[in-house]
Amino acid sequence: MSELLVPIKDKDSAVLAINLQADAIYVSGPAFSARQAASLNLEDLNDIIIYAHLYHTKVYVTLNTLIFDNEFDDVIKYVDDLISLNIDALIIQDLGLLYYLKNVYPTLELHGSTQMHLHNFNCLAFALANNIKRVVIPRELSLDKIKHYHHIFPLLSLEVFIHGALCTSYSGQCYYSAFYQTGSGNRGSCEQNCRRHHYFNNKDDYQLSLKDLAIKNDILLLNNSVDSFKIEGRLKSKEYLYSVIKYYQSILNNHEDKVMFDNVQIAFNRQYTKGKLLSASSNELSNKKRINNNGLYLGKIISFNNKYLDIKTSKKIYLKDNIRIVNDNYESGWLVKEVNQIDNNVIRINKDNHVNKNDDVYLVKSNRLSDEIKVCSKKYYRKLNYDISIFLELNKPIIVLVNNNSFISDFVIEKPINNIMNHDDIVKIFSKTNDTPIRFNIDVQGTREFFVSKGLINSFKRNIIDNLVNSNLFKNKLIKNNNISFNKEPVSFYGYKFCIRTYEQAKILIKYHVEEVYVDNLKLLNEINKDFKVIIPVLPRVIKDEYFGEIIDIITPYSKVMVSELGMLHKLKNKQLEVNLSMNITNIYGLQLLKEYNVTNVMVSFEDKLFNNKIVNQTTTSLAYTYLPLMIMEYCPINNNKKDKCNDCHLCQEKQYYLTSDNNKKLPLVYRGYDCLELFSDKPLFNDQKTNYKMISFTIENKDECEKILASFLNNI
Secondary structure, eight states, rough: OOOOEEESHHHHHHHHHHHOOOOOEEEEEESSSSOOOGBBHHHHHHHHHHHHHHHTTTTEHHHHHHOOGGGGHHHHHHHHHHHTTSEEEEEEOOOOHHHHHHHHHHTEEEEEOOOOOSSSSHHHHHHHHHTEEEEEEOOOOOOHHHHHHHHHTTTTTEEEEEEEEESSSSSTTOOOOHHSSSSGGGTTOOOOOOOOOOESSOTTTTTBBBBBEEEEGGGGGGGTTEEEEEEEESSSSSHHHHHHHHHHHHHTOOOOOOHHHHHHHOOOOOOOOOOGGGGGOOHHHOOOOOOOOEEEEEEEEEEEESSSEEOOOOSSSOOEEEEEEESSOOEEEEOOEEEEEEEEEEEEEEEEEOOTOOEEEEEEEOOOTHHHHHHHTTTSSSSSSEEEEEOOOTTTTTEEEEEEEEEEEEEEEEEEEOSSSSHHHHHHHOOTTTTTEEEEEEEEEEOOSOOOOOHHHHHHHHHHHHHHHHHOOOOOOOOOOOOOOOOOEEOOOEEEEEESSSSSHHHHHHHTTTTTTEEGGGGGGGTTTTTTTTTEBOSSSSSOOHHHHHHHHHHOOEEEEESSHHHHHHHTSSSEEEEEEGGGOOOOHHOOOHHTTEEEEEEEEOOOOOOOOOEOOEEEEEEEEEEEEEEEEOOOOSTTTOSSTTOOOOOHHSOOEEEEEETTTTEEEEEETTTTEEESSSEEEEEEOSSSSSEEEEOOOHHHHHHHHHHHHHHOO
C-alpha cells in the first residue's frame, strides 16, 4: 500500500502525526526550505527523527530551494549535519545540489521536488539517470499519465499530492514574488501574489487564485501506481493535520469517514477541486471570490429576531464554535454562546450581528476535537507492545525474555523475611512505563514468594526499555566520497546576445546587422531562416510528452538549441546545447552538472545577483533586459472552460489580454504555445550580473520599443 506522507511545521505537529501512525512526514530544517516559516532548528529536528524512527515513521527533510554561489559552503556543512541526524531522504530542487550529492553521497536517498519541474517522460529519465530515487509529480499531470510513468519507470518512486493548496504556475517556474518583492518562491519565501486581486473587469475577482486540491476516494485509483500520497500544508493548524490524516487513512482502510472530512473543511478549505489529476477545467480549478478559509457549509438562516437566529442544517453546532455569515453585500462572524436543537434540521444560536434571511452560514472553528487532539499529541501516546517472560528463582538473578533476547539482572532475588513480594508485585512494576514508548504484556514464572528491592527492579526495567528503544533506532550507513572543488576564473565580458519572439522584432535586429539570434517562438523559425547567419531555437519551459516528437522535428536542422527544461536536456544530450534561464542555475555546481550534458553556455538565474564566477570551458549568460514571464500555467483565466488543450480556443491569440493586479499593474497574458499561458511583468527587468554574455530578450515589445531598447544598449558598448 502507498505511504501517507504528511506535512510538519513543529515538534508538536510531528508528535501528533507520528502518534496517528503517519507512514512518513516531511519537515523543514533551519535553512534552504520552500517553507521558511515552518523551519525547525537541528536540535528539534533530531528529536523528531528519533521519535519518528521509534515508530517506523520515515522523515524526509526539505532542502528544496535554489542555492546561491556564496551559500554553497554553508550548504555542504548543513547537509553533513542533516545526514548525521539519520534522515531518510532529502527533497531537493537545486541542480547544483543534485550534482554535489550524487557525487559525494551516492547512497543518500534523493527526492526531486515539484520545484525541480520534472513534468514529462524525459524529465523522469533525467531523474533516474542522476541518482534521484523519487519524483514528486507536478500537480498538472493526469491520473493516466502517472499510471503510465509507473509502468515505464518501475525503479523510480512516484509521489503525488492528494490534498492541499494548488499553485497557479508550474512549480519552480514562478518568478512573481522574486520580481516584485523581496521574497521568492524558489527561495522559500513566496509572497503568494496569486492570492491577491487580479481582474479583467470585476475588481473583487481573484483571477489567479485556485481552489484546494481534494482527491478523496479517487486516490484508490492510484493505489498500485503511486508510492506516496502527499498532503500539503506545513503551515496549517493541528486541527487540519489531525483531520486530514484521519480522513485519508479511513479511505486507505476502505471505510471513508465523512464526518472527519467535515472536520477537514472546518480546519481549512478554499472550496475543493480534483485538479488536473482528473482533468478539471479552469472553471473547476478557480475560486475567484475567496482566498482564505471557507469553512464547512451548514445551511441558510430561515428566521431570526433580536437575540437568536435559526439555521436550517443537518450538521451539528456546539458551544464555543465559530461561525461565519455570508451575504452578497457583507460578511460577519462570531462565537457560539448559546445553542439549541429546535428539530432534526433546525438549530438556534445566539445572534451577535446583522443578518438577513437566506444568508449562508459556515462553521469555521470547532472546539469538539480539541480534547481528542490534546490526548493524541502527548508523547508516547502510542505504545510499542512487547510480550515478555520473567523467570524468578531464589538466590538467582531475574531473567527476562523479550523477542528472543534475554536480559539478566545484576542482582539476585532473596528469601523473604518481613516484606513478602509475589508475581503481582513484579507485574505492577513492569507495567509502569508511562514515560516511555514501551508497553509490556507480562508473563511471570517461578518462585511465588520472594524479596527484592523495588529500586533495583525499576533500574533493571529501565535498562531493558532503553535496550528495546535503541534497537528500534536504525542507522543508515551512507558512503561519503571526497568533496568537490573547482578552479574559478574571473569573468570576461564577450558581448550581447539577442532573443526574439516576433517577426517585427527580427526586422530590428536585421537593421542593426545582428547575425546570431535566439528564437523563443518555434513557429517563427521558417520565416527568418534566411535572415540570420546563426539561429538558435529556444525550446519551451513546459513540453508535454505528446509534443516531443513535433518539437524534435522542428529543431533537427539546427546545430545548436537552447533547452528550457530537464526533459530536452536529457533527450538532446548528444546535441550542442545551451541552457535557458528557467533551469534556475544559481551556482557553479549546477554549471558542472550541465557540462555532463554537452552544454556550452548557461543563462543563469536572475535571482542570484552575486553570481560572478565561471568554470573553465563553461560560458555564462545573464538577462540584461526583458519583460519577465512571471508564471507559466495550464490554468486559463481567460477561458474558464479550458481543460488540457488550447487547440479549439484562440481568444488570447486574437486579442491582447491583461490582468490588473491589486496595485494596478497591468500584466500581459500571452499564449506560449503547446497548451500553456505566460503571465508577464508590467515593466521590464534590467539586470547587471557579471557573466560572459548579456541577453537582450524581446517578448511583448513592438517594433519601435525594440529599436529604442536596442539602441540604448548598443550605444553604451
